[in-house]
Structure formats: C-alpha cells, structure tokens
Amino acid sequence: MLAALKVWLSELLSSPPALPRMRLGPESNPDNALMLQFFTWDTLNSEMSWWKHLESEIPKLAEMGFTQVWLPPPNKGAQPRLVDKYEAIFKGTVKTRWGTRDELLQACKVAAAHGIDIIIDAVLNHKLGGDRVERFPAVPVDSQNRLKDEGPVREIEGWTVFDFKGRGNKYSSFRWTHEHFTGLDWDHKTRTNAIYRIASKGRKGWSQHVAKELGNYDYLLGVDTIDTWADVQNDLMNWGVWILETTGAAGFRLDAIKHMDYRFLFRFVSASDRKFAIRVLVSRVGFRSVCQPSRPNHTSHSLKLILPYIKAFRGETAFFDVPLHSNFHQASKDHSHYDLRNILNSTIVKARPKDAVTFVDNHDTVIGQSLESWVDANFKIQAYSLILLRQDGHPCVFYGDLYPNEEGYDANVSRNLTLLIEARKKFAYGPCHDYFQEPKCIGNKEVQTENFTHTIRMFVGREHAGSVFHTFMNPYGSINIDAGGWGEFSCPANRVEVWVRS
8 A cells, every 4th residue: 555655646746747838828928927817706897798897907907917817607608507608699698697709709809919818717517507308217316425326216307408599500519418417406397406316228327537525526516417428528628629719718717627527627628738739838728626625624635635636637737726725714714823834734836836826715715605715804915925926836816806896805905915916026036935934924924913013034145235125015114134135024913014125
C-alpha cells in the first residue's frame, strides 16, 4: 500500500502544471492576469440587459487590469438550468435572461478590442425544462446512497424529451430523450420528487468515473446526461467548438465536473484545444472546483479529493481552490481565534500553485445558496490581499464583491477591493516572500485584533536602502528603509495595508 501511494504521489508531482500552458489573457497585455466572474445568482441590471451592462463596463474593466471575464451560461434556459445550448430561442421567445444573442456577440467583440478574453460557463451535466414527458422504467434510489435501491423498477413519466422546435435542425439535428439520461428527480405520473435511476434495457447504471460522495455522485439535479455515450459526447463536444467559434471566447469554466465522467471531460477539453490551438495556444479551458466540501472546515479532505482530478486532467485545466476559500470562510468566523499561519494549509495553491484558480467568494457561496460559505466583511479584504498580491495561483474577483447588488454587497469592501486590484496592476510583480510568523499578523497584513497596531520587520532589498515607503490603501503613514534594506511595516487592527516606494 505504501509503495502504491509513493508511485501515485510521484505521478501527481510529475504531471504538468496547467497555468503556464493556459491563456490567461491576451499575449499583448503585459499586466498581471486577473479574472472577473461577471454575474451573481440573481442580480440583473435594471436599466439594460446584462450583455449591454457587460459591454458598457468593458473599458473600465480593461483599465483596472482585468484580462478575463467569466460569463454566465449564455444559452436559453428554464430556471434555474439549461434547455438549448445552441440557440437563444425557446417557446416563441428570443431573449434569454441575460439578453439577446446579438447583444452577447457585441459585448464579446468589445471585450476583444479592449484586450479582455471571454470565458464561457459550460453546464454539460444536466438539463431542465423538457418539451414533453415520456414513459420509461426507473428505480428510486436512496438520496444519501445512490447505490442503494429504494424499491422495484416501476414506470414513471419524465420531462426528458427536448425537441428544440425553435431552431429545428439548425446547428444540430440531435434530439434528447430518456435514452440519453441516467436519472432524474421528478415522476410526473405520480407527482413525486425522488432520485430515479433510469432502468431502460441495456443500462449499466451510474457512471463509475465520478466522485464517490453519496455512494456515487453521478446524479446532481434535473435530468442527468449519459456522458459516456458516443452520440451524447459528440453533441456536447460539437457545441464546445461551436460556442468558442461563435463568440470568440478563449475558454470554459466547467460546471459540476465531479458529477461527470472525467474521461469524457478530458476528451472535451483536449478536443477544443486541438481545434483552436493556433488561436488560443495550448490549454484555455475554464475552471471548476471539483470538490466543494459539505462543511467549510473539511479542507484537508477536499484537497485529497481534488488531487486525483489534477492528475487525471494532465495539465489541461486548472481548478478553483475551494479549500483556500474554506480557510477564508473559517477565518472570518473564528475572528481573532484563527491562526493566520495556517491560512494556506491544505490548499491547492500551496500543494500545486500552478494549478490553482484562487477566489474569495462566488455565486455558489452566497448567503442562502446550497453551498453557502460566505466570507464575512471582517476578513474579505484580507482574503483578497492574499490572492491578488501573490505570485501563486490565478485570482478571480467576484462581481458581488465589486458591484452594488442585493446578495452581499459591502461598499467598504468594494472600495478597498478596487485599491487592491490597482495595487496588483501597478506593483505586484517579481518574487514573493511570506512572513507567516505570528498567528494574528502575516506578511504586510493584520487581522482581527483589538486596539493594536501590529508590526512586522521585512526585507525589501539592499537596493532600496535609504528609501521611503508610503501606505497605499489608507492615508496612514510612511516608513524609512534602513541601510540593510529592512523596514518596520505596521498596520492597524482589522485592516490590510500595502506599502509602496515613493
């Protein structure tokens, strides 16, 4: 067993890192790469469509230093998930929740003109909002153990027929029926909610190459696609190439990948890369945390679950660092009891820094969502300083922290976040040295102490001897660097400070 573990670890460490091979922004842009998730769960602009809102913000985002913008799923859907991945036409309407196709394409065009790459949110795992019901055999399973049947095979009715009458055979002639799904959560015949495994002739059950949570985590919600069947895979891969070609986008953020056969996902990202190798270099596939923990403090367990995925994808995609987010969440809850020296423990950015997409919060972690693990305002800026002012990882800023909205916006957080983004663009270059020596004050930042100013002695280099460094975040003060290149950097309680040479 020990020998096998050593071999596995050796293979993991030898697998190529993703970020150096990925396009993180236009090659002509010399600034530090930075992504923005440009949506929340519920926010819409009251004055214009979301795509028009995006278009209007692009010049400012480019000036701030963003090199990538991650968009919500751009296709027509039935709340809350997807119907037709190709066309913004469904049941007689043209406009999606976010706007029209022309508005989207115009926003993408403006983004390209300003040196910002578009990342498409790809939901390949499931569908909702079928056109018709059909009858087929199925077996109810235990919601806490999908490998345990809860009764015999019975005939149920499911909304599993997708006719796509709005587009006909344009783009694709493929039509979805229950033959293309593994399971669903609604029997229309008895009006019953449960998890049903479709038991048509020739079925082999759930996919075996998925996460093992709840026995088998193939099923998530809605009607679940059979991503092991060739015709399903071909349709999804054709869509992947088509959406990149149509929008000019540079890559994907892949949703719910721990519920999908990882062998197919590897084919999906590899096929897209080969098709667009010249335009988007090697690997430009988006990002999805594969192991969101059921409890925010289960970070060590989460990292252990993520590492096999990193190995399986062979450097073709990076991963959202959910364990790091969980540490941020826990620090915001524990206040002064949290030991900041542990903030990077059991994280992707520490174990595999060139495979990590770092973030503080996203649409899934907002208060009231199923994966709620919101980082409170008392630690939000401290957390952002750890991802924006470090050389490791590829940071992603959340729209909900930057723009006014009703899902957790804090004006003070937004103001300071804007300053950190500016500091990243102007100053955050070159090697980084951590000073993780005290439980309540690390590096050039301090958090959660009462009525104190903490000071850390840090080396800035002999070439800066005799120079003066000023605070950037607040009109706070300045310090002199001694003849040896050292300075005493201090910060008041509950703040982040950035010091820059005059």
